[in-house]
Amino acid sequence: MDLSGKGVFLTGGARGIGRGLTEALLSKGAKVMFCDMRVETGKATEAELQKTFGADKFGAVDICVNNAGIMDESRWEKMTEVNVVAPIRVSQLALDHMRRDRGGRGGLIINTVSELGLSSMHFCPAYTASKHAILGFTTSWAKNPTMKDMGVKWRCFCPKLTDTNLVNEIKDRMLEDLDGFLTMSSAKDARMSVDETAQEFLKLVQDQGSDDVIYLVRKNGASGYVRRQLVDTDGVSNAVTVD
Numbered sequence: 609m610d611l612s613g614k615g616v617f618l619t620g621g622a623r624g625i626g627r628g629l630t631e632a633l634l635s636k637g638a639k640v641m642f643c644d645m646r647v648e649t650g651k652a653t654e655a656e657l658q659k660t661f662g663a664d665k666f667g668a669v670d671i672c673v674n675n676a677g678i679m680d681e682s683r684w685e686k687m688t689e690v691n692v693v694a695p696i697r698v699s700q701l702a703l704d705h706m707r708r709d710r711g712g713r714g715g716l717i718i719n720t721v722s723e724l725g726l727s728s729m730h731f732c733p734a735y736t737a738s739k740h741a742i743l744g745f746t747t748s749w750a751k752n753p754t755m756k757d758m759g760v761k762w763r764c765f766c767p768k769l770t771d772t773n774l775v776n777e778i779k780d781r782m783l784e785d786l787d788g789f790l791t792m793s794s795a796k797d798a799r800m801s802v803d804e805t806a807q808e809f810l811k812l813v814q815d816q817g818s819d820d821v822i823y824l825v826r827k828n829g830a831s832g833y834v835r836r837q838l839v840d841t842d843g844v845s846n847a848v849t850v851d
């Protein structure tokens with residue numbers, strides 16, 4: 609997809625991955641409007657980015673990116689609100705706005721999941737559950753047979769561990785095995801930089817040739833679409849592709 613002049617609405621753009629995605633999108637000529645609950649940080653980010661990229665009028669939303677998220681096992685109900693309820697609400701609002709069969713001009717809805725949306729992690733069960741939930745929501749909408757008429761595509765963006773405050777502030781966030789998490793996340797090469805993750809996101813947005821939905825970030829240019837499968841464990845049933 610050519611991003612020039614495209615309208616993007618993104619949640620959680622004040623810092624971290626969201627800020628990185630905003631910069632990457634602006635660098636390709638998109639217009640980005642973001643929200644964030646960190647108002648002062650958000651205003652500072654907005655001012656810095658406008659200095660570099662200028663400001664413009666914003667029209668319709670062509671791309672909606674649900675990026676905002678928290679990792680806080682001690683407040684798992686709040687985390688479920690932020691990581692699951694909010695992206696469901698925003699995605700459905702975006703769909704209403706974009707769908708061609710009701711006068712919209714089509715578009716792309718990208719929900720930020722995580723590689724944990726496809727796996728399990730004993731450090732953070734409630735966070736992992738929230739990412740599985742939003743992956744299931746996104747892939748289900750993507751399968752809707754009327755989606756082609758609506759002209760809307762759905763994508764799960766699944767980054768690897770990325771060097772942001774979400775990870776660096778984890779000490780306050782009651783994990784069962786904090787030492788294990790700190791050892792794992794501090795290992796050499798465990799983390800990607802925000803810029804590396806943002807460049808992988810750009811590839812996802814620009815390459816819309818695929819009908820696949822789940823985009824898994826991997827290092828060294830190995831990112832790409834993946835499918836979940838039920839594995840043939842008993843040697844009798846056929847393996848069934850579910851995505």
Ligand SMILES: NC(=O)c1ccc[n+]([C@@H]2O[C@H](COP(=O)([O-])OP(=O)(O)OC[C@H]3O[C@@H](n4cnc5c(N)ncnc54)[C@H](O)[C@@H]3O)[C@@H](O)[C@H]2O)c1
Pocket residue numbers: 619620621622623624625626643644645646675676677678690720721722723766767768769770771772773774775
């Ligand atoms: N950092 C990682 O290793 C990693 C890996 C995979 C997926 N993710 C996901 O990427 C997304 C961004 O994470 P990050 O690492 O940049 O975190 P971050 O904490 O650095 O940034 C998240 C931003 O979202 C904002 N935010 C949080 N709750 C909000 C709300 N209710 N409304 C509006 N804004 C809100 C925060 O203020 C912050 O600016 C999250 O969904 C996270 O789960 C992160």
